[in-house]
Amino acid sequence: MARVLLFGRLSDVAGWRSRELEADSIAALTALLSDEDADLAEALARPGVQVALDQEIVRGDAVLTARSEVAYLPPMSGG
Amino acid sequence: MISLTDQSFEPGALLTAFSQDRSETGAIATFTGLARAERGATTTLELEAYPGFTEAAIDKIAQQAKARFTLDDFHIVHRIGKIAPGEAIVFVATAATHRRAAFEACDFLMDYLKSRAPFWKKETGPDGSRWIEPRDQDHADIARWESTKP
Numbered sequence: 001m002a003r004v005l006l007f008g009r010l011s012d013v014a015g016w017r018s019r020e021l022e023a024d025s026i027a028a029l030t031a032l033l034s035d036e037d038a039d040l041a042e043a044l045a046r047p048g049v050q051v052a053l054d055q056e057i058v059r060g061d062a063v064l065t066a067r068s069e070v071a072y073l074p075p076m077s078g079g
Numbered sequence: 080m081i082s083l084t085d086q087s088f089e090p091g092a093l094l095t096a097f098s099q100d101r102s103e104t105g106a107i108a109t110f111t112g113l114a115r116a117e118r119g120a121t122t123t124l125e126l127e128a129y130p131g132f133t134e135a136a137i138d139k140i141a142q143q144a145k146a147r148f149t150l151d152d153f154h155i156v157h158r159i160g161k162i163a164p165g166e167a168i169v170f171v172a173t174a175a176t177h178r179r180a181a182f183e184a185c186d187f188l189m190d191y192l193k194s195r196a197p198f199w200k201k202e203t204g205p206d207g208s209r210w211i212e213p214r215d216q217d218h219a220d221i222a223r224w225e226s227t228k229p
Contacts, residue, residue, distance in 0.1 A: 007127060008199030009210040048212070055132040071129060075212045078126070078157065078198035079112050079169050079189060 002029060002064045005071040013043045026051055027061045029070060048075035080153075081137050083128055085160035090170050097154050097172045104151045104174040108181035110189050116164035120204045124162040127199040140191045148184035150175050155188065157198070190220040 001020040011017045014037060023029035030051075034041030043049075052071040053062050064070065090111040098107055114124045141153055156170040169192060173184040192198075194213035201210050 005129070007129060007197075008201075012210070052129075052132060055129075055135065071132070073129070073197060074199065074210070076194060076197050077200045077211045077213055077217075078196040079193040 001066055002068040002070050004029065004033070005069065007071065008074040010040065010043050010049075010072050010074055013037075014040045023064055025061050025063055026053065026058065026070060029064065043074070044072060046074070049073065081134055081141060081155045081157075083134065083157050083159050085158070087162075087166050088156055088158075088170065090167055093154065093156060093170050094172060097152075097174070101151070101174060103176065105176050106178040106181040107172060107174050108178070108185040109170065109172045110185050111167050112169040112189070114162045114164050114166050114168050117202075117204070120206065121164060121202045122205070123203045124164075124168070125201045125203065126157075126159045126162065126168070127201075128157075128159045129197050133197045136195070136197050137192070140188065140195060144173070144184045144187050144191075148173070148175060148180040148187070150180065150184050153184070153188070155192070157192070157196075159198075187224055190217075190224060193217045194221060 001022055004019050004021050006014055006017055021029060021032060023032055030044060034044060050057055050073045052058065052073060054069050094109055115121065137155060141155060144150060145153060151174040154172040158168045162168055171185050171188045173181045175181040175184065194217040199210065201208050
């Protein structure tokens, strides 16, 4: 079970911030989330959405373990 | 030092504390960002962070600034949670031997905090809520530093 976190507009679109989900890879997890929620699928596919695995940005796919934390990060805006 | 807080803060007090006990620093520059009311269109600003990840990302940015501008020290305070118009959102102070480095480091830090630090900002007003994303100007501000890398 990976811990999945959504931030910013993504959590508003999905209606949740944190869930435990079963997936072997980031690609599989993204597909799982996209299959169950078309609005979230559209929001995740937007430009500028990044993925962090265990608090490090990853580009492309990566393998998940039972203790992985995966965060989906829309474009950042501070200050 | 870097801190995230859900409490309002007083920039003057932060500057006073930051300025103390410095015998070699010749220049301190500060920037304070305030939440705007946008003529009544915004009643609340809400900032979300990713605990741990956000602090680490800001620290990477700050260490870059420290090396690039040879800073003696820096202090960054960023609000999270709900913020009312007129309240300070961000405070950046930089200390250096000479003024140019302090000014430029402060400018650099703010440009990176605006669009590279992991915060998500939502404005709420009478017409509802909307998430703020970096504008073209914010990307152009970052590009200035990328193109003049020492």
